[in-house]
Amino acid sequence: xxxxxxxxxxxxxxxxxxxxxxxxxxxxxxxxxxxxxxxxxxxxxxxxxxxxxxxxxxxxxxxxxxxxxxxxxxxxxxxxxxxxxxxxxxxxxxxxxxxxxxxxxxxxxxxxxxxxxxxxxxxxxxxxxxxxxxxxxxxxxxxxxxxxxxxxxxxxxxxxxxxxxxxxxxxxxxxxxxxxxxxxxxxxxxxxxxxxxxxxxxxxxxxxxxxxxxxxxx
Numbered sequence: 616x617x618x619x620x621x622x623x624x625x626x627x628x629x630x631x632x633x634x635x636x637x638x639x640x641x642x643x644x645x646x647x648x649x650x651x652x653x654x655x656x657x658x659x660x661x662x663x664x665x666x667x668x669x670x671x672x673x674x675x676x677x678x679x680x681x682x683x684x685x686x687x688x689x690x691x692x693x694x695x696x697x698x699x700x701x702x703x704x705x706x707x708x709x710x711x712x713x714x715x716x717x718x719x720x721x722x723x724x725x726x727x728x729x730x731x732x733x734x735x736x737x738x739x740x741x742x743x744x745x746x747x748x749x750x751x752x753x754x755x756x757x758x759x760x761x762x763x764x765x766x767x768x769x770x771x772x773x774x775x776x777x778x779x780x781x782x783x784x785x786x787x788x789x790x791x792x793x794x795x796x797x798x799x800x801x802x803x804x805x806x807x808x809x810x811x812x813x814x815x816x817x818x819x820x821x822x823x824x825x826x827x828x829x830x831x832x833x
Contacts, residue, residue, distance in 0.1 A: 616790045619668070619798035621778065623647045623657050627801040632664050634804070639667035641742075641778070641798040643698065643722070644674055655691060662692040670720045670740075672698035681708035689717050696720045696739060701729045706736055713737030720776060727761040734766060734773040740796065745789075746779035755779070756788045763793045783807050 617638040620631050623646040631637045640661050647654055654671075661669050669692070673684040681704060685697040696718040699705045705721070712719050713736060720740040721733040725748070730741045743762060745755030762775055774795035780786060783806045789797045 616794065617667075617796040618804065619670075619776070619796055620665075620804065621646070621780070621798040621800055623650050623661075624801075625650075625657070625660055625664070628661055628664050631801055631804055636804070637665055637667070639669060639694075639696075639796070639798075640665050641670040641698075641720070641776070643670075643672050658688075658691055658695065662694055665694075667694060668696045668718070668720075668740075669694050670696045670698045670722075672722065673700075676700070676702065676704055678704045678707040681705060682711060685712055685717055685719075698722050698742075701725075701733065706732060709733065709736045709738060722778070725758070727758065727765055730762045730773075730775075731765055734769075734771040738773050740774045740776040742776045742778040742798075744779035745777055745785055746781040749781065756785070756792065759789055759792045759794055767793075 618636050619639040619641050620628055620637050621641045622628060623642045628640060647657060650657060658669060658671055671688045673681050675681045675684050681699060688695050688697050698720045699709055701721050701723050709719055718739045720742055721738045722742045724730050724741050724743045730743060733741045743758050745759065748755030759775065759777055776796040776798060777789040777794045778798050780797055780799040780803055783803060786797045786799060786807060
């Protein structure tokens with residue numbers, strides 16, 4: 616399974632890159648707006664830190680505008696993946712982008728039919744939002760299972776990129792269901808490394824080692 620970091624914050628990306636776990640980065644207009652910097656500058660800086668797919672989202676809602684933005688974004692760097700919303704005009708644009716070999720990430724996917732349509736049109740990734748389902752008392756991971764089954768049935772090359780991850784349990788469940796990618800906030804990435812019993816065990820080992828080390832130091 617690939618781990619992507621869901622952020623536009625350069626400090627978080629640098630910090631996460633030190634682990635050697637980050638395979639890519641996803642951004643969106645909301646994340647970029649928090650940084651107060653030029654979008655293209657942020658993308659270029661990310662490409663210098665992470666050698667992997669970097670999702671950059673269009674903001675047009677008509678096919679011609681989406682295509683114009685997509686081609687412009689794709690020129691920034693070979694690792695740029697154009698994020699396109701799951702809307703009718705987005706799917707019109709996706710058909711052409713697929714023909715032109717532009718890598719795409721179809722975002723705001725909330726049912727398996729949407730994922731199926733995106734896969735048929737040649738999307739590189741589909742991004743189902745699991746956390747937003749959980750927010751309204753539905754089980755977001757059920758959607759991942761459905762999409763995984765459909766893609767397996769027809770051997771689609773489109774990858775399932777699980778988005779809107781809220782906690783480590785989402786990552787575990789996505790991996791169990793065979794999702795290709797989990798994109799997560801920095802805090803969730805850090806939580807993957809932690810368990811209270813690990814901390815307790817390490818503290819105990821170190822205290823016991825002090826009993827061995829102290830006599831030899833006298």
